[in-house]
Amino acid sequence: MSNVFMGMPALPVFGDGNLHIEEPFPAAAHRELGNTQMRANLRHATHTIRDKRLKVVAELPDWEELRDAGSATKDLVMANLPALLEEFEKNFTARGGIIHWARDSHEANKIVADLIREQNTTEVVKVKSMATQEIGLNEYLEEQGISAFETDLAELIVQLGHDKPSHILVPAIHKNRTEVRDIFLKEMPNVDPNLTDEPRLLAMAAREHLRRKFLSAKVAISGANFALADSGTLAVVESEGNGRMCLTLPETLITVMGIEKLLPAKEDLEVFMQLLPRSSTGERMNPYTSLWTGVTEGDGPQNVHLVLLDNGRTAALADKYGRTALNCIRCSACMNVCPVYERTGGHAYGSTYPGPIGAILTPLLTGIKSEENSSLPYASSLCGACFDACPVKINIPEILVHLRGEDVDSKRGTKKLPTQMDLMMKGAGWAFSSGKHLALLEKGLPFGKLAAGRDKKIKRLPGIAAGWTQSRDIPAPPAQSFRDWWKKDHTPVAPTHQQEN
Amino acid sequence: MSAKEEILSRITAALHDAPNPGPVPRDYRTTSDMAEAELIELLVDRLEDYKAHVDVVDAPGLPATIVERLKDATSYVIPHGIDERWFDAADTRLRIDAPGAVLSVSELDETSAVLTSSAVSVAESGTIVLDGTANQGRRAISLVPDHHVCVVPVSSIVRLLPEALPRMDITRPLTWISGPSATSDIELERVEGVHGPRQLDVIIVKGL
Structure with missing residues (x-):
């Protein structure tokens, strides 16, 4: 690493946005557990995906070697982050892309809104993105008079149902097909009143609903799954083709991405594009992956922007026991295998990031003292299923225990009298x-x-x-x-x- | 301090006690040897699992297969660099998309099918890569029409993803396609056919 650190480490700067939970996990979990329909839906969905994942993972004789390579690559990225970010910026800019840096959610939201206004439009189409969910971009744009249309089917279900996402890959996992049909009938203009709950027909209804938007949108907003430093390339992994629509047809493309998403080089894709689809949807490969490098004349958006987001990532990086949480590639395998998540659902975690990874990532991004976030590291039985499933081998149980220690330590100094727990111990x-x-x-x-x-x-x-x-x-x-x-x-x-x- | 400077200095401070990680172990499979017939069989199996329709033909049989696959299309678009033996220039349903003579989005929306070639395919995962060169065209033409007929020369098929990446020019706009558009968003069950082409016909060509 070329950066030499001199002097005392600065205090970490924590993130904000949709990361601060308002209700302690036990209270939220208790309430959510009462929703028997949701529990049945989740049980069905998580068991379906577990079986699929196991089947496609077992097909590869070198799965463990791929995990080792994935884990080591991410460690390498974190250790060399400043140099890799500079390299990425240089290459992306050389190919006609424009980079913006955002310290926190407010700064990122403002950059995006200003870029949209420059195009004289008040409507944008969106590809599913955890980063924009985290910074509350849709809510901010609405305040600014800009309508953001989610185009991923599950995000659309959540948006039309005035609901919140409960899973990072399948945000509407808590809804079954009949509930989805009911939302479409109530909220989708011009929908066929005889729509049944057959998933194929529901998908067709979404296609009809969004088609005009795709064909006429001037601005699209996306996240990114990977960014390659040595070429300045961005990648979006998806299934439905809504991503391709957003990344191809509008004149302006604005991508929001956390700084930890970098990979050093093209060859790293050979590892991560085997790990990610099999871990997330249990498919050998997802239907569509799009890669773009800045601007290509005559093909796709000619006005291409990337917002690089910190929002607490540097604070997580400063935690020497917790920093590997940033290695997460958002596959969601950990929540699909978690016995706690399966029962409480994602809403109980109160943050953009639910499940085992959310229980460590959320307090790492915001600091353990933020509102009720200190209750999240306890949302686990420490069974270790998440660690086994993680494609980049993040030791989630170990970080959970570390954060429980942080929580206890942070409270120790603030109380004058010993607590019951202190006396019992x-x-x-x-x-x-x-x-x-x-x-x-x-x-x-x-x-x-x-x-x-x-x-x-x-x-x-x-x-x-x-x-x-x-x-x-x-x-x-x-x-x-x-x-x-x-x-x-x-x-x-x-x-x-x-x-x- | 600019946002960039501040973020970079935060990272540097955060990493002051970080250990130096070792080299990345790459003990996974990066090469393979598989006979052509097996390679084709594997790719066909994967694509059919994704609900794509697959033909395997010899090079001389390609034009007739293309005609067959496009027989129900009311109109179809081809990129300007498609081999001229693959289509009938007199076909009134044909539209050619070329630099300087591009079809608008609404024209593409009224076009029922698209014919392209492809750059490289991965048999193990059933993935076909388009890279926007002249026989594949810009991304929009293989996206907006609802029916994609895609030609895969056997010489472009490899078994493993690590064998495919060296064949890709990463700075070109790339689209990796593994079956027709699909979703798993309702109860995590896969359903084919959402926003991308709902019908994918793949023609694997031996001797090409």
Whole structure:
């Protein structure tokens, strides 16, 4: 790396936008769990995709080698980010593209709105993009009098249903086909009133609805899946052809991309374009991938812009235990395999990024102290399924534990009195520090039995331990401890080797 | 400080304690040897799985197959660099898109089909790459018409993606196509036919 760091590290600058959760995860999860229709939809969808992913991954004899290459490539990118960004900018600019840099969501939104206004239009078409979701671009444009039309089918379902995305790949995963049909019938102008809930017909209705928009739009907005530093090339991976429409037909194309999306060179695509489609939709390859390098005369948009977005990414990069979260390629495999996500759905996470990756990425981008984001690292049973599924091997469970530590540490300094948890941990430390201490505590077991009463169950523990008994009972403790029972039942066989202290 | 300078300095500060990562291990498959017949069989299997229609023909049989595939088209567009033996210049349904004589978006929308060649294909994933050269045309012509007839010369087929990338000029506008347009957005089940061409006919040509 050519950059030499001198002096004290600066304080990280955190991101903003649709990343701050307003409700702690447990409360939101509790509410979402009550939605049985959503739970059934999610169960169906996540199980479908899991099976598909496993099947296509098993086809490749070198899947693990591809994961190793993907992971190492991303580590290399992060370590050389300043040089790669400069190289990308030079190449993209040399081919007629224009680069803008945005420190945060507000700056990015303003750049995009100004570029749209320059084209004298108040309508834009959009390709699905997590970055623009994160910065709240649609909401900002609406305030500025600009209508942004989402063209991805799932985004369209969410937008027409006045809903929020609940998954990064399939934002309407929480809706089943009948619910989608109902939204179309209610919100889509000129829709066939006899529309059934057959997915093929629903897709056709979306095609009819958006066709005119595509053919007449002057400005399109996209995200990007990859950017190649050595050529200045951008790539968008999609299925429906809405991406191709947006990237090809309008005169102006504005792409918003996080700074971490870079890859060093063309050959890296051979790794990531095998990892991404199989991990995300469980396909050998997605139907369409578009690559463009600046402006090509006579083919596609002639006014091409890219907004490079920080919005907390540099803060995540500054966390030495958490920085690999930026290696994420947004495939969504982790949420599809997560037992917590499968039950609570994406809305419970309250951020643009739900699921296991969201539970680490969101607090890393905003800082652990932001609003209720400190509850996110606890949204996991630490089972590790996400780590196994991750195509770039992000150790999500390890980062979750690290962030839980950050949360505890950040609260430690702010309270004058020790909390119940502090006292319990102190007590546990004393009890487990010596056999004698433990033996003394175990003399209390018969009282536990007494507390359990006739049905031999403790139904409610006091204080914060009540959270544990909220959804389960504790069986009555035995009358004597294991150690007492052992002492009474077993006479030492070889007393010569016995050493009593 | 400009936004660029500030972001770059934030990154540099963030990385002050970052370890130097090692080289990227590339132990995945980058070469293969597969006989032509197997390669064709693999590509056909993948494309049919995507619900594309596939013909495998010898070079002399290509023009007749193209006629057959386009028989229901009310009109069709070809890029200016298509081999002139592949089409009948007297066909009244034919429209040629050339630099300086491009079809407008609405003209393309009224055109029912498009005939193109292709640059390189990956058998293992069923992927056909268009690179905008003269026998493939600009991106819009293979996007707006609802029916795409795509010619794949056997010499352009490789087994693996790592074998295909060296054959691509990455700075050209590239479109990788793996089947007709599709979506998995409703209950994560794949449905063919959304905004891109809903019908994809692939003609694999031996001896080309």
